[in-house]
Amino acid sequence: xxxxxxxxxxxxxxxxxxxxxxxxxxxxxDNHALTVRPHIKTHKLPRFAxxxxxxxxxxxxxxxxxxxxxxxxxxxxxxxxxxxxxxxxKLERLAKLNERITISVTADNETAIRGYAEAFAGRKKPLTVxxxxxxxxxxxxxxxxxxxxxxxxxxxxxxxxxxxxxMTYPKTGGIETTQAFLAExxxxxxxxxxxxxxxxNGGTPDMWRAHEVASATEHRPGTYIYMDLxxxxxxxxxxxxxxxxxxxxxxxxxxxxxxxxxxxxxxLTSDTLxxxxxxxxxxxxxxxxxxxxxxxxxxxxxxxxxxxxxxxxIRIIPNHACVVSNLFDSxxxxxxxxxxxxAPVAARGRVD
Amino acid sequence: xxxxxxxxxxxxxxxxxxxxxxxxxxxxxDNHALTVRPHIKTHKLPRFAxxxxxxxxxxxxxxxxxxxxxxxxxxxxxxxxxxxxxxxxKLERLAKLNERITISVTADNETAIRGYAEAFAGRKKPLTVxxxxxxxxxxxxxxxxxxxxxxxxxxxxxxxxxxxxxMTYPKTGGIETTQAFLAExxxxxxxxxxxxxxxxNGGTPDMWRAHEVASATEHRPGTYIYMDLxxxxxxxxxxxxxxxxxxxxxxxxxxxxxxxxxxxxxxLTSDTLxxxxxxxxxxxxxxxxxxxxxxxxxxxxxxxxxxxxxxxxIRIIPNHACVVSNLFDSxxxxxxxxxxxxAPVAARGRVD
Numbered sequence: 001x002x003x004x005x006x007x008x009x010x011x012x013x014x015x016x017x018x019x020x021x022x023x024x025x026x027x028x029x030d031n032h033a034l035t036v037r038p039h040i041k042t043h044k045l046p047r048f049a050x051x052x053x054x055x056x057x058x059x060x061x062x063x064x065x066x067x068x069x070x071x072x073x074x075x076x077x078x079x080x081x082x083x084x085x086x087x088x089x090k091l092e093r094l095a096k097l098n099e100r101i102t103i104s105v106t107a108d109n110e111t112a113i114r115g116y117a118e119a120f121a122g123r124k125k126p127l128t129v130x131x132x133x134x135x136x137x138x139x140x141x142x143x144x145x146x147x148x149x150x151x152x153x154x155x156x157x158x159x160x161x162x163x164x165x166x167m168t169y170p171k172t173g174g175i176e177t178t179q180a181f182l183a184e185x186x187x188x189x190x191x192x193x194x195x196x197x198x199x200x201n202g203g204t205p206d207m208w209r210a211h212e213v214a215s216a217t218e219h220r221p222g223t224y225i226y227m228d229l230x231x232x233x234x235x236x237x238x239x240x241x242x243x244x245x246x247x248x249x250x251x252x253x254x255x256x257x258x259x260x261x262x263x264x265x266x267x268l269t270s271d272t273l274x275x276x277x278x279x280x281x282x283x284x285x286x287x288x289x290x291x292x293x294x295x296x297x298x299x300x301x302x303x304x305x306x307x308x309x310x311x312x313x314i315r316i317i318p319n320h321a322c323v324v325s326n327l328f329d330s331x332x333x334x335x336x337x338x339x340x341x342x343a344p345v346a347a348r349g350r351v352d
Numbered sequence: 353x354x355x356x357x358x359x360x361x362x363x364x365x366x367x368x369x370x371x372x373x374x375x376x377x378x379x380x381x382d383n384h385a386l387t388v389r390p391h392i393k394t395h396k397l398p399r400f401a402x403x404x405x406x407x408x409x410x411x412x413x414x415x416x417x418x419x420x421x422x423x424x425x426x427x428x429x430x431x432x433x434x435x436x437x438x439x440x441x442k443l444e445r446l447a448k449l450n451e452r453i454t455i456s457v458t459a460d461n462e463t464a465i466r467g468y469a470e471a472f473a474g475r476k477k478p479l480t481v482x483x484x485x486x487x488x489x490x491x492x493x494x495x496x497x498x499x500x501x502x503x504x505x506x507x508x509x510x511x512x513x514x515x516x517x518x519m520t521y522p523k524t525g526g527i528e529t530t531q532a533f534l535a536e537x538x539x540x541x542x543x544x545x546x547x548x549x550x551x552x553n554g555g556t557p558d559m560w561r562a563h564e565v566a567s568a569t570e571h572r573p574g575t576y577i578y579m580d581l582x583x584x585x586x587x588x589x590x591x592x593x594x595x596x597x598x599x600x601x602x603x604x605x606x607x608x609x610x611x612x613x614x615x616x617x618x619x620l621t622s623d624t625l626x627x628x629x630x631x632x633x634x635x636x637x638x639x640x641x642x643x644x645x646x647x648x649x650x651x652x653x654x655x656x657x658x659x660x661x662x663x664x665x666i667r668i669i670p671n672h673a674c675v676v677s678n679l680f681d682s683x684x685x686x687x688x689x690x691x692x693x694x695a696p697v698a699a700r701g702r703v704d
Contacts, residue, residue: 083647139650254461270621294674
C-alpha cells in the first residue's frame with residue numbers, strides 16, 4: 001500500500017524516525033547510567049512500548065490507569081503511573097492491576113496515601129509508592145523536601161505500601177532547582193532511615209541534560225519518540241526527527257492567499273504550547289496555519305511563492321504530537337512512502 | 353444509578369436541558385417560518401438527531417462524510433454535508449450514501465464540482481449541491497455573489513448534479529453582510545433562470561436573530577443543544593441552559609490556592625475561543641482553571657472563600673462543548689442527579 005492510497009485527514013508515523021529517536025535516547029541514557037522509563041502517552045501503541053523495552057527501557061510510564069490496563073493487556077510487566085489515584089473504583093482497578101504486574105504510583109498528599117493504604121492493607125502484594133515533588137513546574141507535587149520526606153515516612157509506615165523514592169515532572173529549563181530539591185529530599189529520606197532507591201525525572205525538552213539532575217536514577221521521556229514543533233523549538237530535536245505528521249487535503253482556495261484544509265482542531269488540536277500557528281506545512285514551509293475550527297484548517301499563503309491547488313495533499317508537523325495521537329482511532333505506519341501497517345491507537349481515549 | 357457511581361473524568365449531559373434547548377429554537381424557527389437542520393457535530397449522538405426531527409427539524413447537518421454514514425446507519429434520511437468532498441475514495445462513499453438516503457453537499461470551487469460531476473454522471477439519482485458563500489467568516493466559500501452564481505450555473509449544467517441554492521456559515525455579528533450577500537446571490541441566480549430554493553444559514557451565536565437574514569430558508573444551529581461558555585458569552589443562552597458538564601475529581605492541593613483535577617486538555621480541550629481560562633467550575637464560580645496539561649487541570653483558588661479538598665468532585669462547563677464530545681467514547685445522560693443511561697458517542701472521531 002502506498003501513501004497515495006490513504007485518505008485524509010490521517011496521522012502518519014515514520015517508523016524509521018521513531019526507531020532512531022528511541023535508540024538515540026536509550027544510548028544517551030546508557031552512557032550516563034540512567035534508566036529509561038518512557039511515557040506511552042505520546043504514541044499510545046503497544047508496539048512502541050515493547051520496542052523501547054527491547055532497546056533497554058526498564059518499564060513504561062502511563063498517565064492514567066486506563067492506559068496502564070491497555071498496556072498490561074499488551075504484555076507490559078512494569079508500569080509506573082505518576083498520578084494520585086483517588087476513589088474506590090480506581091483503587092479497586094489498581095489493586096487488580098498490581099496483582100498481575102509490577103505497578104508503582106505517586107502521592108503528593110495524605111488523602112491519596114490513606115486511600116492506597118486502605119485499599120492495599122492485608123493484600124499479599126504491597127503497592128509501590130513514590131512521592132511526587134513540585135520542583136518548579138507548578139502542577140502536582142509537594143512544595144518542599146521536608147514535606148516530601150514527611151509523606152515518605154507515612155507511606156513507609158503504612159501496611160500494604162512500599163516507599164520507593166521520589167518523582168518529579170520538572171519545569172523546562174529548571175535543571176538546577178530540580179536537582180537541588182531531589183538531592184535534599186534524598187538526603188533527608190536517608191537520614192530518616194528510608195531507602196529512596198528510585199528518583200524519577202521526566203520530560204523531553206531537557207532530556208539531553210537529564211544527567212545534570214545527578215540525583216535522578218531514571219528518566220521518563222514521552223514526546224521524544226515522535227518529536228513535534230514544540231520540542232524542536234526547545235532544541236530537543238530537529239524537524240528531521242519529527243516522526244508524526246498529519247496528512248491533509250486542500251479542499252478550498254477561496255482567495256489568492258487562503259487555503260482551507262480538511263484538518264482542523266479535531267485533527268491537529270488547538271494546542272499552541274506558546275507557539276504561533278497550528279503546525280508546519282512540510283511542503284510549504286512559508287505557509288502559516290493561522291486558525292482552526294473543528295473540521296477546517298485555515299492557511300495563510302501570503303509568504304508562499306508557490307501555492308497549493310484544491311485537491312493537493314500536504315503533511316503537517318503539529319505543535320504537540322501527543323494530543324494528536326489521542327484524536328485518531330488508528331495511525332498509518334510508514335517507511336518512506338510505503339504504508340507498512342494501519343495500527344489502532346490502543347490506549348486512545350483512556351481518560352480515567 | 354446515581355451520579356456518585358460515575359467515575360471521573362466523565363461527560364454529563366443534562367437531558368432535560370438539552371430537550372428544552374432543542375424545543376426553544378424549534379419554536380422560534382416555526383414562528384419565523386425558518387426550517388431547522390441541526391448540526392450533529394456538537395453531540396454526535398443518534399438519539400438527539402432523531403429527537404430534533406421529531407420536534408420538526410427537516411433533516412440534519414454533518415460536517416464529515418464519516419459522521420453522515422453513522423447517522424444514516426442510525427436511521428437519518430436527509431443529511432446535508434456543507435463541505436467540499438474531494439478525492440475518489442470519498443466520492444465513492446458519497447455516491448453510496450446518496451443511493452441510501454437524501455444527501456446534499458456544498459462546493460465553493462470548480463475542482464470540487466467537476467469531481468462531483470465525474471462521480472455522479474450516469475447515476476440514477478443525482479447529487480444535490482449548494483454553493484458555499486463566504487459572507488464574512490473568512491473560511492471556505494466564494495467571495496462574491498457573482499462567483500456564487502457562476503458556480504451555480506456550472507452545477508446546473510453538470511450531468512448528475514442538481515443545483516439547490518446557497519449556504520453560508522456566517523461571521524458572528526455579521527447579520528447585515530450575510531443577508532446582503534445571500535439576497536444578491538439569490539437575485540442573480542433567479543435572473544439566470546436557476547432555482548435557489550434552499551438558502552442555508554448557520555451558527556448558534558446569532559441564532560435568535562436568524563430571521564433577520566431574511567433570504568435564508570433554513571438555519572443550522574449546532575452548539576445550541578448543549579450550550580457552553582462561549583455561547584453564554586455571546587448571549588445565545590445562559591449558564592442554566594448549559595447541558596454538558598465535565599465531572600472531575602480534585603486529585604491534589606499542593607498549595608493553599610492551587611487545586612489539580614483529573615481533567616486536562618484530553619477532557620476539556622485547549623480551546624479557549626477567546627475566553628480566559630478553560631471552563632467554569634459550577635460549585636466554585638470564583639475558581640479559575642488557569643492551565644491544562646493533557647491529564648491535569650490546574651485551578652487557581654485565590655478568589656475562592658471556600659476551597660475544595662482532595663477527593664472532592666466538581667463539575668465544569670467547558671468553553672466549547674462540541675470538542676469535548678469528540679474526546680469521550682461515551683457520555684453519561686442524567687436527569688437531575690439520576691443517571692438514566694451511558695451512551696456511546698456514535699459519531700466520535702469520524703475525521704474523514
